[in-house]
Amino acid sequence: MNRMLACVLVLLCSAGMASGQASDGGNVWNTLAAPAMDPTKYAVTENVDIVRDRVRINLVTGSIQFAKPANGLVFAAVFHGDGRVLVDPPNPTEAQQLKLFTRQDKLIAAFTEATFTFSDGLLEDVEKQVKWKDGPGGDELYAKRQQEREDVGGEYLPRIFKSVISPDRKRTAYFLADLKIKDRGWIQVRDDAMQPEEIRVGKWTDVGPFKLEDYWMIFPAGGRDPRHVYDDPAERQDFLLPSYKINAYVTDGAELGATANVTVNPRYSGERVLLFELDSNLRLRSVKDDKGRDLEYHQARERKENSQSYGNYVAVVLNDPTQAGQPQVLSFVYQGKHVVYRVGNGNYFCKSFGWYPSAFASELGVDEFAFRSHFELNFRSPKKYILVATGQKVGETTDGKESVTTWKSEIPLAAAGFAFGDYKVVTDKVGDVEIRVYANNQPDDLLSSIQRGFNNPLDELAAGPGGSHATSTAAIGNLTPSALGKTINIEAGNTLRVFQGYFGPYPYKQLAITNIIGSYGQGWPGLLYLGWFTFLDSTQRNALGIRNQTQLTDFFRGHESSHQWWGHRVGWKSYHDQWLSEGFAEFSGLLYVQYRENMKESLTQWRLDKEHLNEPDLNNHKTETLGPIWMGLRIRSSVTNPGSYQNLIYSKGGFVLQMIRMQMMDSRNPDPEHIFKETMQDYCKTYDNKPASTEDFKAIVEKHMTRIMDLDGNHKMDWFFNQYVYGTERPQYTFHATVTATPDGKSNVSGTLQRTGVSENWKDVVPMYVHIGDKVVRLGAITATHDTETLTFVIPQKIDKLTINDYQDLIADVK
Ligand SMILES: [Zn+2]
Numbered sequence: 001m002n003r004m005l006a007c008v009l010v011l012l013c014s015a016g017m018a019s020g021q022a023s024d025g026g027n028v029w030n031t032l033a034a035p036a037m038d039p040t041k042y043a044v045t046e047n048v049d050i051v052r053d054r055v056r057i058n059l060v061t062g063s064i065q066f067a068k069p070a071n072g073l074v075f076a077a078v079f080h081g082d083g084r085v086l087v088d089p090p091n092p093t094e095a096q097q098l099k100l101f102t103r104q105d106k107l108i109a110a111f112t113e114a115t116f117t118f119s120d121g122l123l124e125d126v127e128k129q130v131k132w133k134d135g136p137g138g139d140e141l142y143a144k145r146q147q148e149r150e151d152v153g154g155e156y157l158p159r160i161f162k163s164v165i166s167p168d169r170k171r172t173a174y175f176l177a178d179l180k181i182k183d184r185g186w187i188q189v190r191d192d193a194m195q196p197e198e199i200r201v202g203k204w205t206d207v208g209p210f211k212l213e214d215y216w217m218i219f220p221a222g223g224r225d226p227r228h229v230y231d232d233p234a235e236r237q238d239f240l241l242p243s244y245k246i247n248a249y250v251t252d253g254a255e256l257g258a259t260a261n262v263t264v265n266p267r268y269s270g271e272r273v274l275l276f277e278l279d280s281n282l283r284l285r286s287v288k289d290d291k292g293r294d295l296e297y298h299q300a301r302e303r304k305e306n307s308q309s310y311g312n313y314v315a316v317v318l319n320d321p322t323q324a325g326q327p328q329v330l331s332f333v334y335q336g337k338h339v340v341y342r343v344g345n346g347n348y349f350c351k352s353f354g355w356y357p358s359a360f361a362s363e364l365g366v367d368e369f370a371f372r373s374h375f376e377l378n379f380r381s382p383k384k385y386i387l388v389a390t391g392q393k394v395g396e397t398t399d400g401k402e403s404v405t406t407w408k409s410e411i412p413l414a415a416a417g418f419a420f421g422d423y424k425v426v427t428d429k430v431g432d433v434e435i436r437v438y439a440n441n442q443p444d445d446l447l448s449s450i451q452r453g454f455n456n457p458l459d460e461l462a463a464g465p466g467g468s469h470a471t472s473t474a475a476i477g478n479l480t481p482s483a484l485g486k487t488i489n490i491e492a493g494n495t496l497r498v499f500q501g502y503f504g505p506y507p508y509k510q511l512a513i514t515n516i517i518g519s520y521g522q523g524w525p526g527l528l529y530l531g532w533f534t535f536l537d538s539t540q541r542n543a544l545g546i547r548n549q550t551q552l553t554d555f556f557r558g559h560e561s562s563h564q565w566w567g568h569r570v571g572w573k574s575y576h577d578q579w580l581s582e583g584f585a586e587f588s589g590l591l592y593v594q595y596r597e598n599m600k601e602s603l604t605q606w607r608l609d610k611e612h613l614n615e616p617d618l619n620n621h622k623t624e625t626l627g628p629i630w631m632g633l634r635i636r637s638s639v640t641n642p643g644s645y646q647n648l649i650y651s652k653g654g655f656v657l658q659m660i661r662m663q664m665m666d667s668r669n670p671d672p673e674h675i676f677k678e679t680m681q682d683y684c685k686t687y688d689n690k691p692a693s694t695e696d697f698k699a700i701v702e703k704h705m706t707r708i709m710d711l712d713g714n715h716k717m718d719w720f721f722n723q724y725v726y727g728t729e730r731p732q733y734t735f736h737a738t739v740t741a742t743p744d745g746k747s748n749v750s751g752t753l754q755r756t757g758v759s760e761n762w763k764d765v766v767p768m769y770v771h772i773g774d775k776v777v778r779l780g781a782i783t784a785t786h787d788t789e790t791l792t793f794v795i796p797q798k799i800d801k802l803t804i805n806d807y808q809d810l811i812a813d814v815k
Contacts, residue, residue, distance in 0.1 A: 025165065025273070025296045025317035028070045032160055034143040035067035035076045041123075042066075042135020045081060048126055050116075052175055052191040053199050053221040057114075058084045065135050066123055067142065071164050074123045078141045079114040085179055085189065087201055087217060091226070094217045096728065097627060098201075100639060101216045107201060109187075111179040115145045117156060119163035120173040120191070145178055145186070150301075152204045152211035155311040155362040158275050158298065159192070162238075162315070167270040187216075194236050195365050196220060196229040196574070205638040210308055214637045218364065227695050227726075230574040233370035237359065239266045239274060241373050242327065242412075246356055249380040249402075250387070250420055254342040256282065257335030260356045264330055266322035274322075274330075276314040277361060279354030282336040287316050290329045295319060305338060312354060313362060332357050343517045344444035346385065346422025352522050352529070356416065364633055367578070369571040370691040372412030379405050381420050388438050388512045389418035390527050409525075410509060411689055414571055417524040419514040424482035430493040433506050437489045438514040439481040439535060446517055447479040447532060450544065481515040481535035488513060488535060491554070491596075492528070495561040498595045499588060502673075503562075504681040507569040507689070511561070521556060523563030530560055555605065558592025559585045569684055571691035575632035579725070580697055583629065583653015587661075590654065599807075606658065606808035609651040613730070614813070617641050624730050629653045630694060655811040656724050660701060662809035663709050663765045667778040679704040694725060708781050711763045719763045724811065731758040731812040733766070733784075737791065737802040747799045753782055753789040755812075760787075769806045770799045776806055 045059040062081010066074050087107040089095035098107055116122055149156055156176055166172040173193040180186050187203045198221040204211045220229045234240060242265050248258035264274060278284070280300040287297045295318060300311035316330065341349040361368050378395075381387040383403045390413060395406035409416070423438040443451060477483075492513055496506050508526040515532050516522075522529045533546065534553055541553075566584040586609070594602035613623045617640055626640050629652050636645040664675040671677070683692070683700045698721050711719050723729065737751030753766060766782040779802070782789055805814040 024071070025161075028164060029157075029161055029298050029315075031068075031070040032075065032157060032164065033146055035070070037065050037078070037135070037137060037139045037142075038068045038074075039135050039137050040132060041074070042133055043126070043130035044133065045079070045130060048129045050122065050125060050177070052189075054088050054090055054219075055177075055189055055191070055199060055201075056086045057177055057179075057189070058086075059114075060084060063135070064126060064130070065139055066126075073119060073164050073169070075117060075119055075160060075164055076142050077116040077118075077122065077126070078139050079116070080141075081112070083111045083114060083179070085109050085111060085177075085181075085187075087189070089217055090219045090223065093226075093628065093630075093726065094219050097631070097634065098216050100621075100626065101203075101214055101637070107216065109179075109181045109184070111181050113141060113180040115142045115178045117160050117176040117178070118174060119160065119166075119169050120175045120193075122175065148186075149178070150310060151308070153309045153311050154188075154204065154213075155300070155313050155360075158311075158313045158315040158360065159362075161298070162194075162273045162275055165271075165273040165317070167321075168268065171268065191221065192363075194238070195363065196236055197226065197365065200363075207638050212636075212638060214639070215364065215634045218634070226576075227693075230366060230576070230693055231695075233366045233573045233691055234267070237267060237366065237371075238271065239264050239322070239359070240371060241265070241359060243374040243376075244356060244416070245376045245378075246416075247378045248355075248418075250340055250348075250350075250382075250418075252342075252382045252385070254340045254348060255335065255337055256339050256350075256355060258282075258333075258356065260332045260334075262330050262332065262357055263327050265327040266324055269322055269324045271322040272318045274316045274318065275360030276316065276332075276357040277312045277354065277359070278314050278332070278334065278357045279336075279339050279351065280310060280312050281338040282334045282355065284314065285333040285335065286331075287314075287333075288331040289319060290331075293319055295330070311362065313360060314357060343446075344440075344448060345442045347440050347442065347444040347517070348419070348421050349517055350417065350419050352415070352417045352524060364575040366574055367572055367691070369414040369567055369581070370573050372414055372571075372689060373409075373416075374412050375407070375409045375416040377407040377416060377418065379407070379418065379420075381405070384422070385420050386423045386425065386438060387418060387420035388423075388436070388514060388527065390416045390524050392509060411507070413525045414568060415524055417522075417527055417529075419516070419527070419529065421514070423514070424485055426485035426489045428489045428493060430496045430506075431500075432509065433496060434510040435489055435492050435496075436510065436512045437485045437492070438512060439483075439485040439488065440515055441480060441482045443479045443481075444517045444532065447481075451479045454543070477540060479536070479540065481532055484535045484537060487537070488530075491557055492561060494596060495558050495592055498558075498592050499562055499565060502591065502677050502680055503565045503569075503588075504684045506564060508564070511564070521560040523560045523567065525564070525568045528560055528564075530557065554596045555589040555593050557589075558596075559589030562588030562592075565684060569689065570687040571689075573691045573693040573696075575634070576630050577691075577693050578632040579629045579649050579653030579656070580692060580694065582650045583655075584657055586650040586654030587657040590658075603808050606655070609647075609655065610808070610811060610813070612643075612647045612651055613811075615647075617644050623647050624652065625728050628726050628728050629656070629724075630726050652724075652811065655808075658808065659720075659724070659811060662767055662807060663781070664704070664706060665767065665778060666706070672778075675704055675706060694721070698725075708765055708783065711765065711783055711785060723758075723762065729758040729762070731755050731762060731764065732815070733804070733810065733812050734815045735804050739799055739801055741798055742794075745798055747795040747797065749791060749793050749795060749799075749802050751791040751802065753784055753791070753804070755784060755787050762787075764810065764812070766804050767807075767809045769803050770795065771801045771803065772797075772799050 042065040048059040050057040060082045064079045067076035163172040163174045175191040177189045200218045201216040243263040245261040287295045298315040380402045389407040391407040391409040426437045513528045516529045562585045567581040572580045661676045734754045740748040764784040768779045
């Protein structure tokens with residue numbers, strides 16, 4: 001996978017850009033940020049049409065002026081006057097989203113000002129419809145809007161830079177219309193040929209102190225099927241990143257610095273601009289190519305602490321254009337604070353994202369976890385602490401006050417991370433998997449402040465949650481995670497045992513677990529970060545008044561450790577498929593509760609998850625009507641509650657898997673779950689260390705589905721996925737059944753199952769259960785294809801009652 005480029009690149013040097021002549025990129029960059037308007041490209045507009053796929057922009061009356069070119073390309077224009085934008089949603093899903101944000105069925109809006117950013121021939125489109133006149137110089141609208149877009153974190157500048165420098169303006173074509181809509185402010189309509197879903201309509205909105213982009217519509221151009229445009233996530237990627245060799249250091253002052261040698265495998269020839277992401281708190285010192293030459297780069301502005309991000313992009317300008325399939329190594333040197341945080345004596349929090357350069361992915365689209373890279377990580381860290389990273393530790397030495405460790409991935413990974421601190425390490429084994437718990441010897445700042453509160457009731461913090469905990473000072477003990485290292489080790493081992501039984505082998509040779517501040521959790525391949533709550537014992541949790549213990553302990557640990565399967569063993573292709581990670585992890589957390597505690601406890605949790613879906617969202621919307629779980633992160637917007645994304649993608653997503661599990665239950669087999677386990681293990685094997693999409697998962701379910709699940713008689717699960725994954729409806733069921741004992745010892749059953757709240761052609765498989773004394777036995781299922789289903793049948797033995805939904809078989813509300 002290494003480089004083989006010397007001769008090729010020498011040849012290419014003669015193609016025009018002499019090495020060292022890198023400053024042309026800098027001029028282009030500056031021109032793109034603040035273009036000068038061209039007085040010879042000014043026109044009065046009358047009914048000028050700009051059409052991009054289903055977007056129609058009409059410049060009714062007013063004036064348009066184009067900018068002077070950058071790198072030979074005219075890329076910008078401004079409009080003042082009376083304009084209209086019209087976008088007709090391509091499908092009911094996008095129509096539903098548009099309506100949520102605008103209350104319109106079609107987007108129809110008038111605008112008074114506009115800027116256009118493009119590399120797709122807009123000048124030629126407009127030229128045919130206008131006559132040039134002499135125009136004014138000095139229109140500042142474009143530069144002003146560019147600055148405003150950058151201030152909210154819109155990463156448009158690197159994207160147009162990419163196109164303007166690219167030799168392939170068709171593959172990299174870009175169009176952005178920034179339109180000032182009457183009463184609503186600026187909205188953005190874009191058509192990006194490098195995105196599988198080219199068309200996007202969105203608006204930056206205030207959410208608290210920050211700006212967030214609302215997505216009114218995102219869809220593929222040309223009427224392509226949005227469920228399949230991400231089938232090959234690499235299809236429109238500019239390059240892949242097969243391997244990293246990172247030499248990094250961390251200090252006890254929480255600074256991180258690194259030289260990241262990144263192997264870039266270009267998919268196209270002739271490209272000179274490559275776009276990356278790196279946390280903008282890390283400031284680049286240099287970017288070099290593999291001849292050691294300094295390359296020009298443009299990095300997003302540094303963010304002030306706790307303030308709006310200006311983006312995390314890095315645009316690198318190569319001296320020599322790329323050769324498709326010829327990897328080269330770029331070397332990034334950077335350092336900074338606020339990527340590692342000191343959160344107590346010997347306690348550090350290391351941000352898991354953004355500490356090394358990854359492919360530019362500023363927009364919802366292909367997910368970063370769709371790709372895998374080899375990682376070799378070399379860390380220098382304070383000798384008094386222990387550092388743990390993803391991969392296998394293959395080297396360890398000391399150098400003065402520093403320890404130097406080397407970590408190598410055994411298989412390509414979706415991400416790499418690390419943690420360090422004053423740890424106590426406890427090691428154990430589950431089969432061949434080594435489990436190591438790295439628990440801090442001293443409490444972090446949050447634990448310390450709580451401890452102080454308990455030790456001194458007069459301290460303001462003693463009046464903390466509930467205010468009455470001061471009496472339990474004796475019970476709290478010492479809040480150090482290390483006291484629980486052994487327990488956590490055993491518990492983590494238990495999660496692996498349950499999940500290996502259901503989903504197949506754990507993908508790595510080791511699992512390291514560290515505690516981090518707060519109630520946050522994150523799973524990296526072979527490395528789990530778990531909030532400190534999970535490290536407290538039950539007495540301490542009681543003393544702190546933490547009531548919902550399962551949520552913070554067994555469930556939480558199960559959820560996080562299952563990400564080793566959901567996210568790492570099997571990745572996901574695009575934002576549409578994130579429920580395959582979070583929903584499946586939610587399911588796994590509750591599955592673990594069932595085994596670790598009991599069925600009753602897990603059913604209680606399932607019921608609570610369902611109740612969350614019934615909580616009204618902002619504007620009195622029912623949560624499930626905010627959008628299908630397939631919308632993924634688009635659910636998080638200015639018109640929804642912060643928790644609604646989680647309720648849908650996590651809880652409803654988990655319920656989808658639970659429903660499949662209950663449909664597949666085979667009560668005649670010694671292992672009634674064997675079909676479900678075979679399905680999940682086949683899914684993990686088929687997509688082992690690869691990404692999957694919703695449609696990929698559906699195909700696996702169809703391979704294993706039982707006869708009773710085949711409600712359309714075509715061996716497809718469309719009915720189920722259309723309703724629960726791609727749809728926004730959720731039924732309510734009322735079930736009544738009477739059982740009459742016959743003189744010859746049988747039972748006559750008659751009953752009705754009634755459904756409301758969903759459209760006409762709704763279908764469900766509704767498992768039934770008979771109760772005989774305190775025994776509950778599954779008795780087939782009702783195929784509920786009508787709003788009312790009538791049941792009459794005879795059971796050849798005496799039963800007490802017939803019920804449905806005993807095991808939270810349905811996400812429906814059941815009465
Ligand atoms: Zn999760």
